[in-house]
Amino acid sequence: MPAPCQLDASDGDLRIRTDVTGPAARMGHHLTILVATWHxxxxxxxxxxVAVELTADVDSLQxxxxxxxxxxxxxxxxxxxRTNALKTLSAQRYPTVTFTSDRMTPAGGGYHLAGELEIHGHHRAHSLDVxxxxxxxxxxxxxxxAVRQTDFGVxxxxxxxxxxxVVDTVTIEFSATVRR
Known part of the structure; x- marks a missing residue:
């Protein structure tokens, strides 16, 4: 059996995309936030x-x-x-975001992952396709x-x-290259 495959920010990117809403929304910026430290x-x-665990360092947001x-x-x-994002996520109290899955099934040229996402100290079932x-x-x-912030107490x-x-639902984007 192969050893676990380890990935980090040198292998790819983890980003958060936000949108804005409200009467003054045109004044706001649609942000692309890079998570600079993850593994x-x-x-x-x-x-x-068969399993994956990803941990992102909240304080590394750029x-x-x-x-x-x-x-x-x-x-x-x-x-x-950046300061507002760290405050919103209570980065000092909740320094990491994690996703764990031990339910991976082949799906359309990739895998469907079902697991648990932890943000802001709240755990919720979450699934995604890779x-x-x-x-x-x-x-x-x-x-x-897509992740709805209020589902996690944010x-x-x-x-x-x-x-x-900021619109309640943010989009998380992940891309990485794994060498053979």
Missing amino acids: ASVGWDGDEP IERGDGGVTPLSGPERALA AVTDKGDGWRLEARS RPYSMFMGSMK
């Missing part, structure tokens, strides 16, 4: 992956870009957005999943007395 372990049974808004996202606004592309010398893994960031706020 994952994939367990195998023979030639088949505001990669901000689209929309009245003006381009400035350096100070980028820093403020596309796997054979690249000859390895595999390309890609996944995209109150989406808002300002101007709620007239501009």
